[in-house]
Amino acid sequence: MTAQLFDLQAVSVQFGPVRVLSACTLRVQAGERLALVGSNGSGKSTLLRTLHGLVQPASGRLAHDAQARQAMLFQRPYLLRASVLNNVALGLWLGGACWKQARAQAQQALERVGLADLARRNARALSGGQQQRVALARAWASKPQVLLLDEPTASLDPTAKREVERLMAEFSEAGMTLVFSSHNLGQVKRLASRVIYLERGQVVADLPTQAFFNGPLPAAAELFLKGELA
Template identity: 60%
Template sequence: MSAVLDLKQVSVQFGSHTALHAVNLNIHAGERVALVGANGCGKSTLLRVAHGLLSASQGQVHAAPSVRQAMVFQRPHMLRTSVLRFVMWGLWLQGVPWRAAKAQAMVALHRVDLQDLAERPARALSGGQQQRLALARAWALQPDCVLLDEPTSSLDPHAKRDVEQMMADWVAASGVTLLFSSHNLGQVKRLATRVIYLEVGRVLADLPVDHFFHQSLAESHPQAHLFLKGELV
């Protein structure tokens, strides 16, 4: 498998606080990698560095030049525009002509079942609808790699199921690479092929999903085991 993302000895410093400590991480095409850990462990920082939104204080971040990336945030920022134009703007900024962008945007809205709300203000949508809209815009860009920061954490159970199903369908349809953070361990089991456990900015476990949830984790990675049991101090 070819490498999509490669982080070598990456550290991120915010003043006196070190958010990431010498992280080494290699993501290959087609993998579905979940980042787990307590709040403040560095998951969001790692995603932002991987997407180029933050610069590493030390180390190197390499993204394959031929790989298109898109990122979906926990609470997507909605522009003061319609649902349709919200998707169109992303395409237009990538060089797609306006008329073609409209056609492609409508296809993306159909994919997330928002086509009937195309002319509604994006900011008037519910939280679940806004997350589906953000996924539609990302999908319209036809990325090879998608980064998602807690994509369902602020949603009600029904909306969570919808968004999770869209993620699964996306992978099944296109084989896209996923790198996502989540506190929902059931979601991690269902969607991930690999799990990375972070604690205070350090990667303490990097395992296939079946190994991460296996009883032998207590011996091989005791801190990750305590996290799974809800006993992490």
């Protein structure tokens, strides 16, 4: 039986007077590759942050598998003004590893994402694509079972996008559950097994990827796919 990692029942999130998520019901199973799509302001980032425990629901119920380790990759990863190696090692050290062990594990993680030769470089001097791969290494080093990604290839050039997508696919093939937001529908087709369409904080469509792109869909989701949604 496949493990259930997240179970949201009518979850709403409010920032002051603004309701950002509205009565969202959603389940995520282990091994899924779940894409969140929708226009800017539809609630994708807030939903990811809610799943990661960074935002608390105003109402509804959120249950999660407390035994499943998870990590989150933000659209613009924050890197310290330090070496690439130390940026990855610090999180492991804060998690309880001794510094020597943390650096050894960080080196392995950099090798995993193809950045071992840049370990001594200042992380903030890297290109956008390289910085995103450092963030992926930092996430992978903690051995998460769930990886949440907020627009992981936004603003990257095509080569960097392909490299990040390759790593995401490899992580998934190794058994990691992926939940990611994306405006790149080609990327969604390539990586996702299931698509959630959000509009104004509500889940409007929840379908396997093939069904989502081949219809039929609710009218709003159909307009979004055609690029006609206001």
